[in-house]
Amino acid sequence: xxxxMRTTVVLAAATxxxxxxxxxxxxxxxxxxTEGAISVFNTEPENPLVPGNTTEFGGGQVxxxxxxxxxxxxxxxTEVKNAVADSITDVDSKVYTFKLKPGWKFHDGTDVKAKxxxxxxxxxxxxxxxxxxxxxxxxxxxxxxxxxxxxxxxxGPQQAPQPTTDKMSGxxxxxxxxxxxxxxxxxxxxxxxxxxxxxxxxxxxxxxxKAAFEAKPIGNGPFKFVSRQVGTDVxxxxxxxxxxxxxxxxxDLTFRVYQSREAAYPDLVxxxxxxxxxxxxxxxxxxxxxxxxxxxxxxxDSLINQTLAFPLYEExxxxxxxxxxxxxxxxxxEITTRIYEGSRQPADGLVHPLxxxxxxxxxGELCTFNPEKAREYLAKSGFTGTLKIISNSDGGHSEWATxxxxxxxxxxxxxxxxxxxxxxxxxxxxxxxxxxxxxYRAGWVADYPSIENFLNPIYRTGASSxxxxxxxxxxxxxxxxxxxxPSEEESIKxxxxxxxxxxxxxxxxxxxxxxxxxxxxxxxxxxxxxxFRKLDLTSVEVA
Amino acid sequence: MxxxxxxxxxxxxxxxxxxxxxIYLLVWALPGDPFAGKCGERDCPDAFVAAMNEKYNLDxxxxxxxxxxxxxxxxxxxxxxxxxxxxxxxxxxxxPVTLRLALVALAIEALIGVTAGVVTGLRRRGFLDSxxxxxxxxxxxxxxxxxxxVLQLLLGLEWGIINPTVSSKAGFGELIVPGFVLASLSMAxxxxxxxxxxxxxxxADYVRTAVAKGLPQSRVVGVHMLRNxxxxxxxxxxxxxxxxxxGAIVTEGIFNIPGIGGLIFKSIQSKEGATVTGLVVLLxxxxxxMNLLVDLLYGVLDPRIRYD
Numbered sequence: 110x111x112x113x114m115r116t117t118v119v120l121a122a123a124t125x126x127x128x129x130x131x132x133x134x135x136x137x138x139x140x141x142x143t144e145g146a147i148s149v150f151n152t153e154p155e156n157p158l159v160p161g162n163t164t165e166f167g168g169g170q171v172x173x174x175x176x177x178x179x180x181x182x183x184x185x186x187t188e189v190k191n192a193v194a195d196s197i198t199d200v201d202s203k204v205y206t207f208k209l210k211p212g213w214k215f216h217d218g219t220d221v222k223a224k225x226x227x228x229x230x231x232x233x234x235x236x237x238x239x240x241x242x243x244x245x246x247x248x249x250x251x252x253x254x255x256x257x258x259x260x261x262x263x264x265g266p267q268q269a270p271q272p273t274t275d276k277m278s279g280x281x282x283x284x285x286x287x288x289x290x291x292x293x294x295x296x297x298x299x300x301x302x303x304x305x306x307x308x309x310x311x312x313x314x315x316x317x318x319k320a321a322f323e324a325k326p327i328g329n330g331p332f333k334f335v336s337r338q339v340g341t342d343v344x345x346x347x348x349x350x351x352x353x354x355x356x357x358x359x360x361d362l363t364f365r366v367y368q369s370r371e372a373a374y375p376d377l378v379x380x381x382x383x384x385x386x387x388x389x390x391x392x393x394x395x396x397x398x399x400x401x402x403x404x405x406x407x408x409x410d411s412l413i414n415q416t417l418a419f420p421l422y423e424e425x426x427x428x429x430x431x432x433x434x435x436x437x438x439x440x441x442x443e444i445t446t447r448i449y450e451g452s453r454q455p456a457d458g459l460v461h462p463l464x465x466x467x468x469x470x471x472x473g474e475l476c477t478f479n480p481e482k483a484r485e486y487l488a489k490s491g492f493t494g495t496l497k498i499i500s501n502s503d504g505g506h507s508e509w510a511t512x513x514x515x516x517x518x519x520x521x522x523x524x525x526x527x528x529x530x531x532x533x534x535x536x537x538x539x540x541x542x543x544x545x546x547x548x549y550r551a552g553w554v555a556d557y558p559s560i561e562n563f564l565n566p567i568y569r570t571g572a573s574s575x576x577x578x579x580x581x582x583x584x585x586x587x588x589x590x591x592x593x594x595p596s597e598e599e600s601i602k603x604x605x606x607x608x609x610x611x612x613x614x615x616x617x618x619x620x621x622x623x624x625x626x627x628x629x630x631x632x633x634x635x636x637x638x639x640x641f642r643k644l645d646l647t648s649v650e651v652a
Numbered sequence: 653m654x655x656x657x658x659x660x661x662x663x664x665x666x667x668x669x670x671x672x673x674x675i676y677l678l679v680w681a682l683p684g685d686p687f688a689g690k691c692g693e694r695d696c697p698d699a700f701v702a703a704m705n706e707k708y709n710l711d712x713x714x715x716x717x718x719x720x721x722x723x724x725x726x727x728x729x730x731x732x733x734x735x736x737x738x739x740x741x742x743x744x745x746x747x748p749v750t751l752r753l754a755l756v757a758l759a760i761e762a763l764i765g766v767t768a769g770v771v772t773g774l775r776r777r778g779f780l781d782s783x784x785x786x787x788x789x790x791x792x793x794x795x796x797x798x799x800x801x802v803l804q805l806l807l808g809l810e811w812g813i814i815n816p817t818v819s820s821k822a823g824f825g826e827l828i829v830p831g832f833v834l835a836s837l838s839m840a841x842x843x844x845x846x847x848x849x850x851x852x853x854x855x856a857d858y859v860r861t862a863v864a865k866g867l868p869q870s871r872v873v874g875v876h877m878l879r880n881x882x883x884x885x886x887x888x889x890x891x892x893x894x895x896x897x898x899g900a901i902v903t904e905g906i907f908n909i910p911g912i913g914g915l916i917f918k919s920i921q922s923k924e925g926a927t928v929t930g931l932v933v934l935l936x937x938x939x940x941x942m943n944l945l946v947d948l949l950y951g952v953l954d955p956r957i958r959y960d
Contacts, residue, residue: 153918157736239703241696256699323736339737340745341820341910365820368918372908375816379809532921538685 141634145651146361149644150373150385153340153366157323160309161233161242169306170643171343171364175216175328176309177353179207179226180300184639184647187412187463187558189301192353193221193310193329195286201595203295209286213352215312216333223288227280229311231255235275242307244573245556248299250279250291295593297600298561305557331357331646341366355647362646378402380630384644388626390505396450402628408452411625411642412461412555414563415453417498417513417618420545422578430490432615435548436475437483438520444512445621452626456619459563459608463640466560466601472612476619480520487521495524500550501536502529510550513620540576551576551617554642560604564588568611579616653951656959657944664940671936672929676718679925686734686923704734708926721926725933731926733919739930742915747934749822750911753904754896756824756831757838762889765839769846769885770873776851784847788840800833800906817908830907834900838892845888849881856880879953886953890946894939898932 154168163172179194191197195210213221232238234246236256246252255272279291292299302308310329315322326334331353332345343364347357365382367373370389376382378401392398398406417435419426426432441455454462458471474482498514500506510527518525528547530536539545553574555562566572569588570580584607591603612619627644629636637648687696687704704710709717724731730739768788772781791799807829808816818826853859854877862876901913912931919927950957 153735155735236699237703239697239700241700243697243699258698338745338820339741340915366910367908368905368914372817372905375804375808376908379812379816381815381817534685534922541685 141358141650141652143358143360143651145359145632146363147359147383147633147649147651148363148365150370150377150382151343151364151366154343156241158326158337159240159315159319159323160306160311160328161229162240163306164241167366171345172306172309172328173643174330174332174345174362174646175326175334176306176330177213177328178306178308178310179209179303181353181355182304182558182641184641184645185637187465187640189304189558192304194303197300199300201295202297202299202593203292205290205292205300206283207288207290210352211286213329214350215310215329216327216348217312217314219312219314220285221310221329222285223282224285225310225312226308227282227288228316229309230280231276232311232316233307234277236272240307245302245305245307246277248292248294248296249277250293251277252279252293254278295595297594297597298559298592301559301561302557331355332362335361357646357649359649359651377628377630380632383630383633384627384636384649386625386627386638386642386644388628390508393452393505393626398626398628405629405631407627407629407636407638408624409638409640410454410463411623411638412463412558412640413552413623413625413642414456414459414461415509415550415552415620415623416456416459417548417620418551418577419548419616419618420543420577421580421616422543423546425492425494425546426548428490428492429615430486431492432618433475434483434486434490434492434521435496435517436615436618437477437479437486438517439513439618439620440478440516440520441476441621442478444509444516448508448512449621452624453621454624456621459568459611459617459619460560460605461555461563461622464558464560464563466605468605471605471608472619475612475615483520484522487523493523495526497526497528497547498549499528499530499536499545499547501531501533503533506550509620543576543578545576548618558640560601561592564604564607564611565592568607568616577616579611579614581610581614584610584614653959657948660944660947664937667940668933668936672722672933673718675932676721676925676929677714679920679923679928680714680717682920682923707732708734717925721929725930730930733924733927734922739927742927743912743930743934746910746912746915749909750897750900750904750913752822752824753827753831753834753900753909753911754893756827757835757896758889758893760828760831761835761839761842761892765842766846766885768843770850770878772843773847773850773854773881774873781847784843788843791836791840794836796833796837797902797906799836800830800903803829803833804906820910822909822911827909830903830909833906834896834903838888838895842885842888846881846885849884850877853877853881882953883950886949887946890942890949891939894935894942897938898935 149170151170152167154163154171155165156162156168158168158171160172160176163169177192179192179197180189181192182189193209193213195208197205197207199205207223209221209223215221230246233240233242234249234252234255236243243256254274255277257270257272281289283289312327314327331348331351333348335344335346337343345362345364347360370385370387371391373382373385374389374392377385388398392401419432421427445451445453445455455476456472457469457476460467460471496517498510500510507527507529514525514527530539540549553563553567565588566574568579568584569575570582570585587603587607587610591600591607594600594603625638625642627638632652633649634652635648635650637645639645687701709720712720721731730743732738733742768784772784775781804816807813814829815826818830859872859876862872897912898916900911901917903909904911904913916928916931919931951959
């Protein structure tokens, strides 16, 4: 009896001890714990941690927290606001002058000067450095000299010629806080791009010792680097001298690498992990996540759309009437409510509704489910045969692709099936090699919040992501006019006209825009997603 | 004995070369361009792809590539992944974890399996015997991922006894449940193997002699019977350690253990030949060494077996 008494006492003491070392101590309710630590889901960064070389999710999350560029985007409204830049002036949107705010510092204590931007941009654009971010500098005068094109494409035997210089002629340091950028052509959208992390400044120490920098990156953002264990985590902590407006309300940030979202999900449910920005498909199936997480689900619309692309180099798809028939045969309403229960919205154009300048109903009846009209167009095209939708089946794509294929089949009365590709790599490779024999999944995640980013890279003749080989000289001319318009309003108007023209050719079928569904632990009293499908670090409050 | 070991060690060289080349060839023969999906929905810049091809000698023939790789390997250089992380660092991070997991699994398997086997082998057709037979049949028939998810759900999320996934330190304590999951199938085999072996040796002449001499039960079972009955079990356990080292992909995936299973899987997907080969090289070595150890143990356990 006595012995039993003693064990209960010990147990009670142990639970007391345990409960006091969890969480972050006793804070007044509502104040939040400003010294808290949070952990966020991440994938393994695919490249060395240098902002100009990071264009994928895993490295991008880390770089986002560690660097701040000339401008920043409001994480919720995608609005552009100045960050390191004090003022941005331009002449005809061709020559930009950037004045920097004083008082910005790198994590090693050195000042952020104009040359830190210019040197970083030159380094990233320089061909032999082989960065992923180089193409983002192609608007700047002198880019072709530092990054000459490979004469016979990358698959050809010839190597790209050695650049004649490693400095772009369009970049000029005026003094410590001013620099000037001259573009090849005027471009009102250029200043909107600058919040993307490839445009971040780099400290002098980077150029002195690149290897040391990669092992311990030094940025100028709200968080500084603590340590990294490859394949496991990246640890950051708040940078107290951060000069930006949006100071974080917590202290330590750990990006934890998981082998998959599926593996991370149980940790989120069990409150071992504080945030996943996108839940795995198996958690969303049958609304399982609502049972598991309840009010810990975090959801919002994000700058991403899904489309079906046509390989216009294939004879089969050259007839626009067939393409329009396919578009009108897909019941977007039904698929988005049935499969996604409202977490995706049918698209009525190519431009995302969140963007400045978006106009409703650009696609009109061409993107509305209309079986009769669809059959009429099919008859007009004279097409007989079978259709396929090709997509990689991982990432939860097989469900909608099957549904869309069935929708086309039942409406048009011709055979249409979903054909899964073995992997994303193989799928992308076929697209790049122009070996797609049938329509395939395509989509776009915004690099920067601009109407231009949803049109130029995809629909211009020969553009970097125009994989279907769509080409319409009138559209090109309209886009060029929009790119070089003297004012933003003017350029938006021209972009919208171009959008209408593109939709009339139907080179891609707009399907839907996507909500991102993530989740948070009960330790966070507040955590929002940004429009860019990432955790909005400024919104995080630890309970 | 010494000459035998030396001969076995020399035999490892061609096996080692053959397997590594085979693996290298297989990774290379996979469909898909390693840089096709690397830059999201857009193509990678030409300069980047060219630099990568240069760095990994992807423009050479596969034989030249392998030759260069092996030359570096012999100098102790495992190469780098596409993201510029030294493969040796990946190995140093993940190997100890997987080794710990394999040892935990092996300990669980040996302890529970052998105990159950000995007990049932001595008392056949009792209640306990039927119980072990039914439960091992049950374990053999459920796939590993089911065991894993069920235990994770019950112990981790419903009852909160363990964390649903293993932390980055992956200490021995945390690995008990994953180890049990990993060992569950082999545990059943070990129990049945031991049971059959023990049942067989019970009728052997030397056991009858030992009992007639009046030796205590514990000594008869522990020394005379187990030593002989252990031979097939030891063989099984030895090869199993090798299998645990390489085949823990599913278990490591469920519990998010930062071991080599998931690493190999990911590297195969992204066609990182150097990483896959580097990891498998060590797996092959583990297999070869384990086999040699098992063979040498035979001689220790059964004096009738002689090596020369």
